[in-house]
Amino acid sequence: MSFTWGRFSQKQLDSIRNSTARLNFWEGAVRSGKTIASIVRWLDYIATGPSGDLLMVGKTERTLKRNILDVMEQILGPRLYRYNKGEGEVYVCGRKIYVAGANDERAEGKIRGMTLAGAYGDEVTLWPENFFKMLLSRLSVSGAKFFGTTNPDSPYHWLKVEYLDKTDLDLRSWHFVLEDNPNLDQAYVEALKREYTGLWYKRFILGLWVMAEGAIYDMWDDTLNTFTDADIPPGLKMVARRYISVDYGTQNATVFLDCLDDGDTLWIVNEYYHSGREQGRQKEDAEYADDLLNFAGPERPRFVIADPSAASFKIALRRRGLMVRDAENDVLEGIRMTATMIAKRKLRVNRDRCPHLVKEIAGYVWDAKAAERGEEKPLKQNDHAVDAMRYLVATVVNKYRLHSA
Template sequence: MSFAWGKFSRKQLDVIANTTARLNILDGSVRSGKTIASLVAWIMFVAEAPPGELLMVGKTERTLKRNVLDPLEQMVGSKYFKLNRGAGEATLFGRRIYLAGANDERAEGKIRGMTLVGAYGDEITLWPESFFTMLLSRLSVSGAKFIGTTNPDSPYHWLMKNYLKRAGELNLKRWQFQLDDNLNLDPAYVEALKKEYTGLWYRRYILGEWVQAEGAVYDMFDDTVHAVDEIPQQFIRYYVGVDYGTNNPTVFLLIGQHEDKLYVIDEYYWDSSERGRQKTDAEYSRDLQEFIKGRYPQAIVIDPSATSFITQLRRDGVRLIRQADNAVVDGIRTVAAFLSQKRLFVYRKKCPNLLREFTTYVWDTQAQKRGEDRPLKQNDHALDSLRYVLHTIFGRLAPGVLPKPKGW
C-alpha cells in the first residue's frame, strides 16, 4: 500500500527543516499532522546519522507498529524498510533500529547499556518517567537526537513540568499542534471530531492544551437528554457489561443497539455490604443467565480480573465471553464521546444506580497534582460495566460509526 502524500502545513515544514536540537518534541491535538512531520524528520535523520545505535519506542510494540512503523513502511516502501518483529528490530536504509515498548517501570531495563545516536518516541506521556530519563542518558553519541510526539495531558505531568516548561533551559525544541494544522483532513471529519469531544477532552485533543481535569468525570452528562423514559421496541444487537465484585458491588448492564445509538436498558446491581451477604460465583452465574434470558447478546464483556467468575460462566456453558479492555482514561473518553454525540441513553425506569453514578463520579484531585488523570475509585461500578462494553467493542471504530447488521 503506497502512502498518499498531502499538503504540508508551515508548522510541519518547520519541524522537517529544524529538528536540530538534542530533544525535538511535537505535542498537541489528535490527527493534527504530528506523526507525519516527525516521521519525515526521522527518515531524514536516519539517512544521514553518524554511526551508532538507533531506537524507536511506543507505549507497546503493538501500538508502535500501528501508529508509526506501518506508516513509515508506506512512506519509504518495503525496499527500504523491513520489520523483524520476532527480533524486535527493523531496518531503514540498511540501518538497524531497535524497537521497544515503554508501558511500565520495568521498561527502562530494556535499554540499559545501549549507546544511542538517535531515538524516536510515540505517545511519550504514556511512558514512565524512569524510561524517558534512561533513554536520555543513552543518547551519548556526539550529535545524538531524540524526535518524539505526544498528545497533551495534565499540566502537572512529568513531561510538561520537567521538560516542556523548561525548553528554554534545555537543548529542546517544541512544536504545539492543533487539529486545524492538518491541511489534509476532510472538513466533515474535522467537524465530526470536534463534536465528539467536549470539555476537558475538547481542550486537550482538539485545541492541544495541557489542562487539568476538574470535578465530574462525565460533565457532559445531562439527565434531561441522556436519561429517557421510553426506549425503542426493537434492537439490532445486545451487549452485556459485567463489573464483578466481592466486597464491592457486582453489576450487569444490558445495552441495546438501535440504528446508530446505544441504550442501557436494564441493570443488575448486587451490593453485598448493603445486602449483608456475598453471593458465590455459581449464584452470580445463574443471576446473569436469568438477566439475559430471552435476549442473545453479541458479547458479554467482563472485567478481566474476574477470573474465577469467567471460569464459572464457561463451566456453566455461557458463551461469547470477552475480557474487557480496561484502559480507564481511554475508556472514559470513549463513553464521553458517545454522550457528547447524543448516541448513548439510559432507561430511567430500570437503571437507577447507573444514573446515580453518572452524577457522583469525580476526578481524584490528589492524583492530578502528581500529573495523573485518575478518577476516584468510588461510585463507579455500573460505570465500569458500561465502559467495558463501549471501549472494548466500539473504542477502535471511527467517530460516528457503529457496526450494522448484515444486509444493510
C-alpha cells in the same frame, strides 16, 4: 499500499529543518500534521546522524507499528524497509533500529545498558517517567538526539513540567493545531470534532494542556440521556443486539448492565447490583453466574462483556453456556468514548430500572490529588456501574459511530 504526499505547512517545514536540539518535540492536537513532520525528520536523521545504535519507542510495540512504522513502510517500500517483529528490530535503508514498548514501570529494563546515537518516541506522555529518564541517559553518543511526539495531557504532567516548560535545556518544541495540517478535508475535520467532547476536545482538538477536574461526565443530561419503559422504540428488541456488561467484585459491588444496541444508540434497559459490604453477605462465582442467568431470562445475550481480571467468574459463566468476551480496559480511552456517546445522546439509561448507574454517573469525578501529581484517573469510589458502562462502550462501539453525526 503506497504513500501519497500532501502539502507541508510552514510550521511542519520549520520543525523538520530546525529540530537540531538534543531533545525535539512535536506536540498538539490530533491529525495536526505533527507526526508526518517528525517521521520525515527521523528518516533524515537515520541517513545523516552519527553512527551507532538507534531506538524507536511507543507505548507498546503494536501502537508504534500502527502509528509510525506502517507509515515509514509506505514511504520507503519493501526495498528500503524490513520489520522483524520477533526480533524487536526494523531495518531502514539498511540501518538496524531497535524497537520497544514503554507500557509500564518495568519497561526501562528493556533499554538499560544501551548506548544510543538517536531515538524516536511516539505518544511520550503515555510513557512512565523512569523509562524516559533512562532513555535520555542512553543517548551518550556524541551528537545523539531524541525526536518525540505527543498529544497534550495535564499541565502537571512530568513531560511538561520537567522538560517542555524548562528554559535551560537543549530542547526545541513545536505546538500543532488542526490548522497546521493543510491536507485535511473540512468534512473530516467536522467529523473529527464530533468524536471528542469536554476534556478531550480541549486537548485533542484545541491542543491545550488542561487538567482533568470535576465531573467526568459533565455532558450528561438527566432528560436527554435517560428514558422509561414507555420511551423504548417499538420493535427495538427485534432488531437490536443484546449484551450484558459486568463489573465483578468480591468485596466490592458486582454489577450487570442489560443493553440493547440498535447500531446507533446504546439502550441500557436494566441493572443488577449486589454489594457484599452493604448487604452483609458475599456471593460466590457460581451464585453470581446463576444470578446473571436469571437476570438475562430465557433470551440469551449475544455475549457477556466481563472484566478481564475476573478469571474464575468467566469460567463459571462459560460452564453455563454463555458466550463471554473480555472487556476493552483502557480506562481513559473508554471514558473518552463513553463521554462522546453521552454527548451525542447515543447512550441512554432507563432511569427507573438503573438507579445505581444514574446515581454513580452524577458522582463520577476525577481524582484531584492524582491530578496534582500529573496522573489522570477517576476517584475510586461508587464506580462499579459506571465501570460496567465503560466496558460496554469500549467493547462494542467503533470509531465510525463516534465520528457520525
